[in-house]
């Protein structure tokens with residue numbers, strides 16, 4: 001039995017019946033020359049409807065906020081130092097805007113009801129009042145100025161130069177995944193360029209084979225961060241715009257073709273602590289993409305691990321170096337032959353490519 005068809009048919013049938021009732025009533029009124037709305041004053045319904053809309057809307061908004069609040073763990077706990085400041089500003093802005101929305105909409109909807117049309121009531125023509133104009137210009141201007149100045153200060157702290165001792169991590173976006181690069185034992189990244197990308201041959205990030213600093217680089221699928229230590233993400237993309245987003249850490253920075261953007265922050269809680277705090281043993285921090293970048297955008301997420309410095313070091317030393325990975329797919333590659341020229345040749349190649 002096709003229930004879908006049955007229900008649609010019933011709906012059509014009910015619609016037709018309703019239409020017939022309306023048409024018949026109309027014809028009866030016409031024939032008997034009755035005006036059913038002659039004495040009906042719609043302003044109570046309109047004004048009352050306005051006010052009811054306000055009450056129902058406010059109650060629904062409050063109930064749904066309370067209902068979903070436990071789900072909004074993103075709002076409850078920032079997992080980074082600067083996240084606390086961002087949340088403080090977010091909350092201040094919310095308090096101000098909620099207050100304004102509740103009060104101004106109360107006036108709008110309640111007055112529509114309170115001063116509705118009544119027999120004998122005449123509307124007051126009140127086109128201008130300088131004092132009111134000044135009040136509702138100056139008060140929002142002061143409030144917004146305070147919010148903006150607060151925000152500029154926090155923005156300046158967040159976007160300042162990363163501390164010298166920050167751990168440098170490269171975040172590489174592509175359609176549709178993230179790949180990370182750690183500098184390895186020498187603490188320096190090898191040169192890289194899109195012209196050197198050779199996915200089939202184990203060089204997904206385009207690391208310059210002539211630059212030996214890149215040999216010990218660690219190319220990883222997971223982002224691991226030590227807790228309590230400043231990290232600086234160097235964000236790149238090899239194709240379209242992406243946006244590297246670590247929502248729990250209040251980190252979001254666009255990955256822009258052709259340039260390296262960066263965001264530095266200090267994670268303040270490990271994955272393990274977060275799991276204990278929330279009682280969710282399955283929990284993982286997430287890296288996501290917040291820039292619609294194509295058909296697979298929705299799936300451009302990956303887990304992020306925050307751990308103690310010891311665990312972080314252990315994890316790093318368990319990763320394969322770029323050279324080892326590359327030689328895995330290119331057994332004939334001998335680094336020594338290439339090391340002689342170091343990075344000069346690579347620089348020329350980049351110059352030749354006009355980059």
Ligand SMILES: [Cu+2]
Nearest residue numbers: 242289293300
């Ligand atoms: Cu993306």
